[in-house]
Amino acid sequence: MKTLHLNLYRKYFDAILKGDKTIEYRDITPYWSKRLEGRHYDVIQFRNGYAKVAPMMIVEYKGMNVDDGRYAIELGNILESKNVT
Numbered sequence: 001m002k003t004l005h006l007n008l009y010r011k012y013f014d015a016i017l018k019g020d021k022t023i024e025y026r027d028i029t030p031y032w033s034k035r036l037e038g039r040h041y042d043v044i045q046f047r048n049g050y051a052k053v054a055p056m057m058i059v060e061y062k063g064m065n066v067d068d069g070r071y072a073i074e075l076g077n078i079l080e081s082k083n084v085t
Contacts, residue, residue, distance in 0.1 A: 001042040003059060004035070004073075016075060017057060017084060028066070036064055036066040036071050043079065057081040064082040 006024065015021035024044075026032045035078070041061040048055040060076025 002040065003058075004041040005047070006044055007050070011070045012046050013046060013055060013057075016046060016059065017078065017081065018063060022075050023067075024075060025067075026071045026073065028069060032071055036073070044073070044075065053083050054055050055081075055083045055085070057084065 006022075012024075016024070024079060026036070044059045044061050046057050046059060057078055058079050058080040062074035062076045064071055064073050066072065
């Protein structure tokens with residue numbers, strides 16, 4: 001499976017986990033263009049932090065488009081979560 005790895009602040013991580021946030025936005029920069037344009041992913045791995053035991057979840061990748069000058073990454077179902085309190 002092709003996985004897109006993204007780190008998030010806790011409030012956004014929790015909003016996705018609760019189902020309130022269904023789109024993740026990223027600015028259009030050369031960094032994100034290289035990782036998102038013309039690529040397909042199966043899932044997104046979200047992490048809240050960089051520690052080995054940081055909260056993590058795997059979410060279905062539903063696609064990406066440009067909305068209001070930003071990349072809009074559409075999120076599907078949460079497939080797995082670990083170390084979530």
